[in-house]
Amino acid sequence: MIKISKTLSAILALTSMFFVGLSTIAFKEKPSVKETQPNIIIVNFDDMGYGDLDITGAIGYHTPNMDKMAKEGMFFSQLYSAQAVCSASRTGLLTGCYPNRIGISGALGPNSKIGIGANEITIAEMLRAKGYATAAFGKWHLGHLPEFLPLQHGFDVFFGIPYSHDMWPHHPTNKTEYPPLPLIEGNTTVQTNPDLSMFTTWFTERSISFIEQNKNKPFFLYLAHPLPHVPLAVSNKFKGKSAQGMYGDVVMELDWSIGQIREALAKLHLEKNTLLIVTSDNGPWLNYGNHAGSTGGLREGKGTSFEGGQRVPCIMSWPGVIPAGTVNNQMASEIDFLPTIAAITGAAVSSNKIDGVNIFPLLKGQMNSSPRKSFLYYYRANSLEAIRYENYKLVFPHPGRTYEGYLPGKDGMPGPNTENFQFPAGLYDLRRDPGERYNLIDQLPEVVAQLTKLANEARADLGDDLTNNLGTNRRAPGKSTK
Numbered sequence: 382m383i384k385i386s387k388t389l390s391a392i393l394a395l396t397s398m399f400f401v402g403l404s405t406i407a408f409k410e411k412p413s414v415k416e417t418q419p420n421i422i423i424v425n426f427d428d429m430g431y432g433d434l435d436i437t438g439a440i441g442y443h444t445p446n447m448d449k450m451a452k453e454g455m456f457f458s459q460l461y462s463a464q465a466v467c468s469a470s471r472t473g474l475l476t477g478c479y480p481n482r483i484g485i486s487g488a489l490g491p492n493s494k495i496g497i498g499a500n501e502i503t504i505a506e507m508l509r510a511k512g513y514a515t516a517a518f519g520k521w522h523l524g525h526l527p528e529f530l531p532l533q534h535g536f537d538v539f540f541g542i543p544y545s546h547d548m549w550p551h552h553p554t555n556k557t558e559y560p561p562l563p564l565i566e567g568n569t570t571v572q573t574n575p576d577l578s579m580f581t582t583w584f585t586e587r588s589i590s591f592i593e594q595n596k597n598k599p600f601f602l603y604l605a606h607p608l609p610h611v612p613l614a615v616s617n618k619f620k621g622k623s624a625q626g627m628y629g630d631v632v633m634e635l636d637w638s639i640g641q642i643r644e645a646l647a648k649l650h651l652e653k654n655t656l657l658i659v660t661s662d663n664g665p666w667l668n669y670g671n672h673a674g675s676t677g678g679l680r681e682g683k684g685t686s687f688e689g690g691q692r693v694p695c696i697m698s699w700p701g702v703i704p705a706g707t708v709n710n711q712m713a714s715e716i717d718f719l720p721t722i723a724a725i726t727g728a729a730v731s732s733n734k735i736d737g738v739n740i741f742p743l744l745k746g747q748m749n750s751s752p753r754k755s756f757l758y759y760y761r762a763n764s765l766e767a768i769r770y771e772n773y774k775l776v777f778p779h780p781g782r783t784y785e786g787y788l789p790g791k792d793g794m795p796g797p798n799t800e801n802f803q804f805p806a807g808l809y810d811l812r813r814d815p816g817e818r819y820n821l822i823d824q825l826p827e828v829v830a831q832l833t834k835l836a837n838e839a840r841a842d843l844g845d846d847l848t849n850n851l852g853t854n855r856r857a858p859g860k861s862t863k
Contacts (some may be wrong), residue, residue: 418511418599418726419699420592420655421504422642423718425474425603426635427467427520427545427610430665431692432677433632439675441625442633446640447659447696454657454698455707455744459811461714461756462663465683465690467545468522470662470715471605475503475523475534477719477730477737481763482843484858489524490548491560496524497534498859502731504719505535505601511728514595517541518584519605525563526861532568536603540566540587546577546607553612553794577614580607581631585638589645596649599726604642605662606635612793613672627792628672653700656725656744660715661693668796670789680817684782684800686758686766687817697744704746712753712769713740734854757839763852765845766804768836772812773825775832779804779847808832 431437435444436451463473467488469480476483476497483501497503505515516538517531524530525543532539542564547553549562551574561573588604608614608631615630619637623629639659646652665674667682667689676682676689683690695713697703716737723730724739742750758767758774760781767776783802790796808822808829822829839845844852 418513420600420602420651421508421513421722421726422588422602422604422655422657423474423504424639424642424657424659425471425519425605426659426661427605427607428663428666428674428683429609429632429635429661429694430674430676430682431679431689431694432675433609433665434694437677437694439625439629439632442623442629444632444636446636446643450639450643450657450659450698451696451706453700453705454696455703455709455746457695457697457713457743458708458710459712460660460693460695461691461712462661462693463714463716464760465663465685466760467520467610467662471520471522472497474662474715474718475505475603476501477504477716477735478733479716479736479757479759479843481759482734482736482854483856485523486760486762489522489544491525491544493524494526494861494863495858496526496529496861498856499528499533500733500856501534502733503535504722505531505603507535507719507723507728507730508599508601508726509535509537511726512599513726514591514598514600515603516588516591516600517603517605518587518591519580520545520607520610521605524859524861526863527568528861529859530565530568538567538591540564541584541605542575542607545610546580547611549574551612577607577612578616580614581634581638582616582618585641589641592642592645592651593649596651604638606638608635609674611666611669611672611795626671628674632674652698656697656699656702656722658695658697658718660695664690664693666795667784668787668789668798669793670791670796672791672793673789678816681782682784684760686760686776686779686781688811688815691758692815699744703744707746707748709743709748711740711743711748711751712756712771713743714753714756717753733856755835757843759843761846763844763846763855765836765839765843765847768832768839769811770832770835772810773828773832774809774811774817775822775829775836776804776807776809776817777836777847778806 462470472480472485563570564572564575619634679689681687720737807820840850
């Protein structure tokens with residue numbers, strides 16, 4: 382366990398040294414934001430782990446395009462997904478809310494009757510009101526029924542899949558559970574059980590076409606790559622190119638996608654008026670073994686409220702605004718994207734209560750700014766499993782998933798894990814122990830008391846199944862009668 386923590390510390394230290402050396406050429410004076418409305422692009426990978434990039438310790442393959450983006454932009458070392466699972470995470474990113482506030486949890490499947498509520502305002506709806514063209518390509522997963530699809534929630538264009546691509550008849554262990562996987566154009570299914578190996582290419586090409594078509598007006602592009610979520614698939618361009626097998630091939634092709642997007646922006650002279658954000662919806666699905674990513678030494682993975690489940694890689698670039706070659710070590714979350722984009726563009730934030738905070742000062746290089754002081758780790762239907770305040774994280778006793786002690790699967794077949802391991806209470810100093818291995822709960826009772834007080838305030842607001850608290854400020858999801 383000590384070895385894991387030391388490895389992670391070394392990776393983070395080397396990453397910081399890599400960027401800090403470049404940050405000496407950063408702007409002495411903070412440049413003003415351009416008067417023209419900037420384009421916004423968010424690329425959201427699926428199940429990519431914190432340790433899956435060159436700059437965070439990837440082995441057996443390289444990510445040169447994301448490395449270059451980081452050299453010319455900012456790497457966020459402590460950015461969190463809204464939850465450690467698909468639908469909840471994506472809901473949080475697009476609405477600026479903890480997903481449990483608006484009734485979304487887990488991963489919605491083809492039998493689900495709920496989705497994003499009609500009264501929730503997405504980034505796309507917010508920006509379209511400002512005259513932005515909007516598009517979503519890839520994986521949606523905020524509800525598959527017509528009233529929940531992207532065109533009904535602020536997007537002008539959609540081409541992609543409504544939920545995870547393992548929810549299809551070729552699932553490795555549940556082959557009879559799922560119907561054919563639909564590929565949707567707008568609101569219409571145009572194909573079923575599509576060629577997964579073409580996903581990265583198709584969605585990248587559609588993104589570039591959208592950028593070209595809207596080069597003379599502000600646009601918002603949400604590119605939600607379905608990969609590297611299992612089942613893995615890669616085009617012939619990258620098949621067999623990695624020393625890390627299929628997983629490395631897939632990540633190399635995703636890195637190619639980022640290169641294509643950046644090349645298109647440069648060709649059209651749009652890079653200086655575009656905020657590009659690259660991140661992941663949650664951590665790696667570890668029991669898939671060699672078809673899963675790396676947490677870089679963080680504890681546990683997807684489906685857990687430990688750091689390996691919710692701390693995700695994030696790179697942002699915006700030449701002339703974001704200082705080049707910087708690492709930001711302040712806490713932030715994907716739920717902060719919406720209010721930050723609102724502050725950048727002058728768009729109006731929903732009158733509904735949201736949970737994100739404006740992190741634009743961090744993007745401008747104000748490294749001592751700390752807009753986010755705390756973060757709530759909710760999981761399952763509405764369980765507050767942990768809370769973080771500044772460097773301390775208090776974990777509450779809870780049943781949950783653990784991968785530890787189980788041999789992972791191989792070549793696309795999952796290994797075992799348990800969903801009901803009884804985790805004890807724990808207090809961790811994430812500054813010294815990002816691997817969450819050293820429990821300080823008996824040494825720092827005053828910190829426990831402080832975080833418990835904050836947790837009780839959160840429970841009164843959002844509720845908590847673990848303490849049978851309903852909360853007073855939760856909203857219902859959209860519900861279909863079909």
